[in-house]
Amino acid sequence: MSDALLTSPFLGLTLSAAAWCAGCWLQKKTGLLLCNPLLVAAALIIGVLALFRVPYSAYALGGDFIKLMLGPVTAVLALNIYNQREILKENFLPVLAGCLVGSLTSVGSVLLLCRLFRVEEALTASLLPKSVTTAIAIGIAESQGGVGGIAAAAVIITGLAGAVLAPLFAKLFHITEPVAEGLAIGACSHALGTTRAMEIGQTQGAMSSIAICVCGIFTSLLALFL
Amino acid sequence: MSIMAQAAIVFGLCLISEGIAALLPVSFPASVIALLLLGLLLFSRALKPEHIQQLSTFLVANMAFFFLPSCVEMMEHAPAILRQLLPFLLVVLVTTPVVYGVTAWTVQLLVRRLRGRGVRRHV
Numbered sequence: 001m002s003d004a005l006l007t008s009p010f011l012g013l014t015l016s017a018a019a020w021c022a023g024c025w026l027q028k029k030t031g032l033l034l035c036n037p038l039l040v041a042a043a044l045i046i047g048v049l050a051l052f053r054v055p056y057s058a059y060a061l062g063g064d065f066i067k068l069m070l071g072p073v074t075a076v077l078a079l080n081i082y083n084q085r086e087i088l089k090e091n092f093l094p095v096l097a098g099c100l101v102g103s104l105t106s107v108g109s110v111l112l113l114c115r116l117f118r119v120e121e122a123l124t125a126s127l128l129p130k131s132v133t134t135a136i137a138i139g140i141a142e143s144q145g146g147v148g149g150i151a152a153a154a155v156i157i158t159g160l161a162g163a164v165l166a167p168l169f170a171k172l173f174h175i176t177e178p179v180a181e182g183l184a185i186g187a188c189s190h191a192l193g194t195t196r197a198m199e200i201g202q203t204q205g206a207m208s209s210i211a212i213c214v215c216g217i218f219t220s221l222l223a224l225f226l
Numbered sequence: 227m228s229i230m231a232q233a234a235i236v237f238g239l240c241l242i243s244e245g246i247a248a249l250l251p252v253s254f255p256a257s258v259i260a261l262l263l264l265g266l267l268l269f270s271r272a273l274k275p276e277h278i279q280q281l282s283t284f285l286v287a288n289m290a291f292f293f294l295p296s297c298v299e300m301m302e303h304a305p306a307i308l309r310q311l312l313p314f315l316l317v318v319l320v321t322t323p324v325v326y327g328v329t330a331w332t333v334q335l336l337v338r339r340l341r342g343r344g345v346r347r348h349v
Contacts, residue, residue, distance in 0.1 A: 042294060056301060085269070134293070156297050169323055
């Protein structure tokens with residue numbers, strides 16, 4: 001029977017949905033920033049897999065279905081952008097300038113720190129695209145000689161940091177313009193940060209969605225010259 | 227429009243985007259091509275927001291959930307990351323606020339400067 005359970009995609013799907021609900025419940029109950037549903041759910045699943053000695057590949061049978069949906073999820077962000085088209089028209093120049101500066105800073109600061117700490121080349125290449133969304137990051141990392149999985153991990157940790165700390169960053173840097181706040185969240189922490197930006201406000205959410213797209217393009221282009 | 231029709235539109239766009247990505251001479255993510263295509267269809271009014279509204283609302287409202295498998299996958303790469311944990315965490319956690327700060331400041335200054343100029347022009 002255990003074979004049937006381990007080869008069924010429903011294992012990954014059930015675990016994911018149940019752990020997600022538990023994560024959301026805990027966030028509501030505690031109200032703590034660190035009890036991010038994604039963080040809690042991932043820890044729960046990793047714990048369950050380790051406890052019952054289930055290999056990751058068994059979870060991935062179902063998990064891959066969910067991962068596949070990242071494509072459509074990214075695509076439909078176009079509707080958020082469309083719904084905020086007036087603000088986009090008004091701020092066309094700041095959007096372009098902000099995303100260009102953001103992409104350059106991201107790639108530049110990673111390169112600088114990696115050189116400073118004499119980080120291995122393969123890890124450096126995996127960290128380079130950490131501020132762009134997973135699908136883009138894996139492609140860039142692998143074309144630079146990095147490891148896709150490590151790049152994805154860097155993207156997720158960056159995204160979590162952005163999603164959890166975004167309100168704190170706004171206070172720290174004295175950011176009061178919604179357009180600036182949204183673009184910065186999207187530029188530094190992609191779609192995962194955008195989930196938080198949408199909670200902060202509609203303008204922030206739309207600007208963050210735009211930043212995912214524009215920074216993704218800029219970073220992909222930048223990677224061609226590295 | 228029925229939810230399945232909406233799904234057909236969005237999945238179809240993703241399919242076409244993968245085809246386009248395969249044709250491009252450089253590696254470019256299909257999901258961003260799909261975002262651009264959908265944006266193009268919406269802005270050219272070939273597609274109305276109602277055509278994808280319900281599906282979009284559902285997907286975007288649960289966006290973080292779709293990152294869950296990638297999060298769990300980190301476990302697979304734990305040995306490689308743990309070997310260089312300190313530089314890994316340092317790079318990720320130091321550069322994130324730096325990118326936020328630089329981007330936000332650039333945009334905020336630009337937005338205020340442009341607005342200031344606009345106000346003067348109206349006066």
